[in-house]
Amino acid sequence: MDxxxxxxxxxxxxxxxxxVYASDYLNKLTGEKIERECRRxxxxxxxxxxxxxxxxxxxxxxxxxxxxxxxxxxxxxxARVVFSEVNNQTIELxxxxxxxxHVVLAKDEHEAILNLSHYETTPIVH
Amino acid sequence: MEPSxxxxxxxxxxxxxxxxxxxxxxxFTEMVRTSLHLLLGTxxxxxxxxxxxxxxxxxxxxxxxGLGDDLLREWTITDAERDExxxxxxxxxxxxxxxxxxxxxxxxGLTNSGIELVLPMIVRGEVTGLVLLGGKASGEEFSxxxxxxxxxxxxxxxxxxxxxxxxxxxxxxxxxxxxxYEELRAIYRDTVRAFAAAIDxxxxxxxxxxxxxxxxxxxxxxxxxxxxxxxxxIQIAGYLHDIGKLIxxxxxxxxxxxxxxxxxxxxxRHPAAGYEILSPINHPYADIPLMAKYHHERLDGxxxxxxxxxxxxxxxxxxxxxxxxxxxxxxxxPYRRRRSFEDVVRDLRENSGKQFDGKxxxxxxxxxxxxxxxxxxxxxxxxxxxxxxxxGENVAGLLTxxxxxxxxAPQATVTPIKRITSAGSE
Numbered sequence: 001m002d003x004x005x006x007x008x009x010x011x012x013x014x015x016x017x018x019x020v021y022a023s024d025y026l027n028k029l030t031g032e033k034i035e036r037e038c039r040r041x042x043x044x045x046x047x048x049x050x051x052x053x054x055x056x057x058x059x060x061x062x063x064x065x066x067x068x069x070x071x072x073x074x075x076x077x078x079a080r081v082v083f084s085e086v087n088n089q090t091i092e093l094x095x096x097x098x099x100x101x102h103v104v105l106a107k108d109e110h111e112a113i114l115n116l117s118h119y120e121t122t123p124i125v126h
Numbered sequence: 127m128e129p130s131x132x133x134x135x136x137x138x139x140x141x142x143x144x145x146x147x148x149x150x151x152x153x154f155t156e157m158v159r160t161s162l163h164l165l166l167g168t169x170x171x172x173x174x175x176x177x178x179x180x181x182x183x184x185x186x187x188x189x190x191x192g193l194g195d196d197l198l199r200e201w202t203i204t205d206a207e208r209d210e211x212x213x214x215x216x217x218x219x220x221x222x223x224x225x226x227x228x229x230x231x232x233x234x235g236l237t238n239s240g241i242e243l244v245l246p247m248i249v250r251g252e253v254t255g256l257v258l259l260g261g262k263a264s265g266e267e268f269s270x271x272x273x274x275x276x277x278x279x280x281x282x283x284x285x286x287x288x289x290x291x292x293x294x295x296x297x298x299x300x301x302x303x304x305x306x307y308e309e310l311r312a313i314y315r316d317t318v319r320a321f322a323a324a325i326d327x328x329x330x331x332x333x334x335x336x337x338x339x340x341x342x343x344x345x346x347x348x349x350x351x352x353x354x355x356x357x358x359x360i361q362i363a364g365y366l367h368d369i370g371k372l373i374x375x376x377x378x379x380x381x382x383x384x385x386x387x388x389x390x391x392x393x394x395r396h397p398a399a400g401y402e403i404l405s406p407i408n409h410p411y412a413d414i415p416l417m418a419k420y421h422h423e424r425l426d427g428x429x430x431x432x433x434x435x436x437x438x439x440x441x442x443x444x445x446x447x448x449x450x451x452x453x454x455x456x457x458x459x460p461y462r463r464r465r466s467f468e469d470v471v472r473d474l475r476e477n478s479g480k481q482f483d484g485k486x487x488x489x490x491x492x493x494x495x496x497x498x499x500x501x502x503x504x505x506x507x508x509x510x511x512x513x514x515x516x517x518g519e520n521v522a523g524l525l526t527x528x529x530x531x532x533x534x535a536p537q538a539t540v541t542p543i544k545r546i547t548s549a550g551s552e
Contacts, residue, residue, distance in 0.1 A: 028160055061140035061167030062160065065191065068172050068263055072192050092132055097170035098264020 009037045017116050018046040019109055022056045026063035038070045042077045049074055050112040054085035064097060071102045080104070084112040137275055140168040144279055148286035151293070159189040161283045165257070166191060168279065169272055173240055173260035178287055179203065179253045188287075192260065193239055208253050211246035243268075245276065247284030254284045254291075314410065315362070322365035325372060329379045335453055338510050340364030342449035342490070343442075345507060349489040350445075359411025360442050366414060367421045367446050370400030397422050398431045413442055421446040424481045436483070444483040448474075448490060451482070456511055467515060471524045478532055488532040495525040 009030075010021040018041035023030040038049055049070070059067070074081045084106040086094065094100050106112035144164045147157055162176050173192030177185045187199040240260040247254040257280045262268065268276075322336035329335070343364035347357045371379060374396050378389045401419035409415075420443035423429035425436045429447075455470045465473070474491070478484040496502040498521050508516055 028163065061136065061143065061165075062163040063167065064170055065163040065167035068166065068170060069192055071263075072172060093136060096132055096136075098262060098266065099170060101264060 009033045011037050011041065013041070013046065014113050016046055017048040017050060017113055018042075018044075019050040019052055019113075021052045021054070024055050024057050026053075026056055026059040026067075028062040028066075031063045031066035035066050035070055039073060042073060042079055046079065048080045048082070048116045050082045050084055050106070050109060050116070052084045052109050052112075053087070053090060054108075056087070056090065059090050059093060064093075064099070067099065068102075071099070075102075080116060082106050082112040082115055084109050137168055140164045141279065141282075144282050148282055148289070154290050155188055157286060157290070158283070161279075161286060162189040162191055162257075165259075165276070165279045165283070168275060169268075170263040171260050172263050175241075175258040176255060176283060176287075177201075177258070178255045179208075179247075185256060188255075193241075193258075203253075211253050211256070212248060212251070214246055243276070245280045247280055247287065249284045249288040252288075254287045257283065311358075311410065315358075318362050318365045321369065325366075325368050328371060328376055332457070335457070336365050336368055338453045338457075339367055339446065339449045341506055341510060342452060343445050345493045346445045346449060346486060346490045347442075349493040350486070355411070359409075359414065360417065360445055362409070362411055363414045363417035363442055364446055364449055366404060367400065367418045367450060368396065369403050369418060370396030370398065372403070373399045394422070394430050413440055416440050417442040417446050419443070421450055423447065425483060426480045429481075439483075441483070441486075444486050448482050448486050452490070456515070467518055467521055468524060471528055475528055475531065479535075484532045484535070488529050491525045491529045491532070495522060495529070498522050498525065 009023075012019055018038070020034055020037050020041065022034055026034070034051065038051070041049065051067075051070070071081050081103045082105070083094070083103050085108050086105055091100075091105065094103075094105070104112075104115055106115055144161055147160050147164065150157060158176050158178075162174055165171070166174050175187050175190040175193055177187045179185050183202050183204065185201045185203050190199070241258045242261050243257075243259040245257040245259070247257060259276065262272075319337065319340075322340065326333050326336050340361045341364070344357050344361040347360045352360070371393075374393055378393050397419050401415045404415035404418055407415075417440060419431065420429075420434060420439050423432065423434045423439045423443060424447075425439070425444075427433050427435040452470070452474075455465050455473060456467075458464050471491075474482065474487050478487045493502075494507055494516070497505045497508050498516055
C-alpha cells in the first residue's frame with residue numbers, strides 16, 4: 001500500500017524493492033523529500049529503488065543533482081536504480097546529461113520491478 | 127528538440143534559478159547549498175563542494191555533495207597560497223586538481239574522491255572561496271562550452287558569498303549602532319533621573335516626587351495605548367516637570383504652611399521657567415518642554431501659566447498634571463497627612479472635566495484597578511503608594527464606579543475663569 005512518508009512523498013515496497021513516486025515538478029523542495037525517502041528505504045534494507053516519474057512534468061537542475069546523489073548513495077549501498085514512466089522530454093534530458101548511463105529506464109513500474117527481479121536472479125558475469 | 131537547444135534551455139533555466147538564489151536574503155548555507163546543486167545539475171556533475179574563505183587564514187566547506195564524510199571540511203591557507211589562487215584565476219579561472227601547490231598540499235585526500243576541477247572564487251581582487259567539482263555523469267570530458275558555463279556560475283556563486291559577507295558586515299554595524307543608541311538612551315535616562323533627584327532634594331518634603339510622577343505618567347500613557355517611544359518620552363517629562371523649581375527660592379518650596387500671594391506667584395513661575403530650561407535641549411522625545419510648561423494648566427482655564435483650556439492643553443501635559451496631583455494627594459506634606467484613597471477618588475471624580483481630563487483619569491483608574499484585582503504582572507503603583515494604601519475593602523468598587531461614571535459622562539464643559547486654584551498639586 002502506498003504511504004506518504006518524509007513529507008508528501010508516496011512510496012511502497014515490493015520485496016526488497018522500494019518504489020518512490022516523484023511529484024509533478026522535481027525541484028529542490030520535492031527532490032530533497034525524494035532523496036530522504038530513498039535514503040530511508042536503503043537504510044531499511046531495500047536493495048533496489050524504482051523512482052516513478054508518472055506524475056512528473058519537469059525536472060530542473062537541482063532535481064538532476066539530487067537524482068545523481070540518489071544514484072551515488074544507491075551505488076555505495078550496492079543497490080540498483082530504475083526510473084519508470086519518464087516522459088519523452090525528461091528522457092531526452094537524462095540522456096543528454098548522461099544519467100541513463102547509471103540507471104535503467106522502464107516503461108512503467110511493473111516493467112521496472114520485472115527488470116530488477118531479472119537482475120537479482122542473474123549472476124554477474126565479468 | 128535538438129540536444130544542443132535542450133542543453134541551452136536547461137542551462138539558461140539553471141542560470142536564472144542561480145541568479146534568484148543569490149539575490150535571496152535567506153539562510154546563507156542554504157543559498158550556497160542550492161547554488162552548488164544548480165551548478166552540479168546543469169552539467170550533471172556527480173560531486174562537488176563550495177568552501178568559503180575566511181578573512182583570516184582558513185577555508186571552510188559550506189556545502190558538500192557526493193563526497194562522503196572523509197573529506198576535510200576546513201583547511202588553513204597562507205597569504206602565498208592566496209596569491210597562488212589569485213594568479214590561477216587571472217590565468218584562466220579554473221585549474222586541474224593536481225596543478226596547484228596549495229591544493230596538492232591541502233587537498234591530498236581528494237585524490238580518490240573524484241574531484242577534477244578546483245576553481246577559486248575571486249571577487250574584487252579577493253579570494254572569496256573555492257569550488258571543487260567532480261566529473262560529468264556522462265563520463266565525457268569537459269567541453270569549452272562546459273568550462274564557460276562553469277566559470278559563469280562559479281563567478282555568480284562567488285558574488286553571492288561576497289554580497290552575503292557585506293550584508294553581514296552591514297548587519298553587524300547596524301547592531302553595534304543599535305547597541306550604542308541603547309546605551310546613549312540609558313545614559314540620557316539616568317542623567318534625567320539624577321536631575322529629577324536633584325530637583326526633589328531642594329524640597330525636603332517631596333523627595334522622590336519627580337521619580338514617582340514619571341512612573342505614574344508612564345503607567346497612564348501605556349494604559350492609554352501610547353507607543354513605547356511615546357511612553358518613554360512622557361516618563362522623561364514626568365521626571366523633569368518640576369525642573370523650573372531650581373530657580374525658586376528654597377524657603378518658598380520648603381515653607382511648612384500655605385504661602386502668601388507673593389510667594390505663591392514666585393512658586394507659580396516654575397512651569398514657565400522649566401520650559402525655558404528645557405527648550406534649548408535637543409531631547410530624543412517630542413514636546414518635553416511643553417509638558418513641563420503646561421502641567422499646571424486646567425481644562426477649565428483656571429490653571430497657569432497661560433490659562434489654557436481643554437483642547438489647548440497637550441495630552442501629555444494633562445497626563446503629567448494628573449500624575450503630579452495624584453502624588454501630591456497621596457504623600458504626606460508638612461501641613462497635612464496624605465489623603466485616604468476614598469478621598470482621592472472623590473477629588474478625581476469632582477475635578478474630572480474641570481482640572482483633569484476624564485479620559486486620563488479613567489485610564490489611570492483602570493491601571494490601578496488592574497493592580498488591585500491582581501491582573502497586572504507588576505504592581506508599581508502599589509509599590510509607590512505602600513502596600514496597605516490600596517488594601518481597603520471598597521477600593522475596587524470605588525475605581526469601578528469612577529471608571530463607569532467617567533466613561534458614561536461627556537467631558538464637563540465649563541466656562542474658563544482666570545483664577546489660580548488647585549485640588550492638590552506640586
